[in-house]
Amino acid sequence: MSDGPVPVDASPTRPLRLRDLSEEDLLARIVPVYAAACGREGDVLLGPGDDAAVVAAPSGSVVATTDTMVLGHDWRDDWSSPQDVGDKLVTQNVADVAAMGARPTGLLVTLAAHQDLEVAWVEGFAHGIARAAAAYDVAVVGGDLSGAPEGVVMVTVTALGDLEGREPVRRSGARPGDLLAVHGSLGESGAGWWLYEHGYRPDHAGPWSGDGEPTPQRRRAGAMDHLMWVHRTPVTHPGSGALAARAGATAMIDLSDGLVRDAGRIARASGVRIDLDREALQRDFVAALPVSVLPEQVAWQQVLTGGEEHSLVATFPAGSSLLRDQDDPDGRWWVIGRVLPRGEEEPAVTLDGAAVSGQGWDHFGG
């Protein structure tokens, strides 16, 4: 019998783990997955494989942003598949590019993970990245791999974008008299998170295919599935950000930390107060979160402070053609508030003139 190294566990069903592969082996498994997302023609001058990628900057400047997710802090493996994690990470980054009024042109993907992580997780994550990148018409141009201490999985995307000749839409341009509008959903991702936190799990029953109307129970399960799905894989609309910029948006942000906190960022940067319209929020968003699924008070809390929605929120001059004509092919802009001068001692964000309780998400608890 040879006295060479004996495999720790030679079982044929043992899952392949990062410790079983070299970096090259792993890259050979994931880089081809990204080929599914090739982006718009002309954006990528040199893709993955050299020391760095080369991405075109047609308008002469580059929009750059980055976002990180950490296992246990930003996702849980018992709630989210690796595909979900990759998909959401791309959306977070594309939403930041969109919120400047820019179009995404390239993504860099970094993974730092402990050696016992299953290779299948990394492959699933790459498929999620590729799926979302293809949906947003942007290519993966490179990235990095690193090891990490036991139990740690951390993923980062850096997104690049192009303003196509427009001025960036900053947080600081809101002026008294402007209207505040949101594109996309409000409170759905937060409501999905609340459901998970309260022990609900999707039943993935899919669309109703029985005879006649679905039962109330079936309808409720479908609504819950939808909210948990939005939490796992929110969507954003970069074309709508660019359209808002063309239509004269004065300030814009994507909703990552909740409406009150993110609108507050616009208000503080612009030196104004943003007054949210209770009736509009109730009619267009709170009412969409059925009381059979979660209590109305929780619906209000999630509409005002729920995070990770990645809808776009922008301010527009009151006569804006985009708000009047609603000709955005990716959905409508809902007016949910107005911009006022900010008096001394006044909060940055109010609801029908009154201070709002609850502030939204902060990683460090402040």
Ligand SMILES: Nc1ncnc2c1ncn2[C@@H]1O[C@H](COP(=O)(O)OP(=O)(O)O)[C@@H](O)[C@H]1O
């Ligand atoms: N560690 C850091 N070093 C330098 N700049 C940072 C760091 N973290 C965040 N920023 C910058 O601070 C601003 C706000 O960041 P963040 O709250 O993460 O934005 P968002 O919510 O849009 O992702 C951004 O301009 C970002 O680039």
Ligand SMILES: Cc1ncc(C[n+]2csc(CCOP(=O)(O)OP(=O)(O)O)c2C)c(N)n1
């Ligand atoms: C396990 C788990 N706990 C809590 C949350 C909720 N959560 C995590 S980060 C976040 C806010 C957004 O954070 P981030 O993506 O870092 O935002 P940004 O840097 O864009 O502000 C929220 C609501 C979650 N998604 N998963």
Ligand SMILES: [Mg+2]
């Ligand atoms: Mg942002």
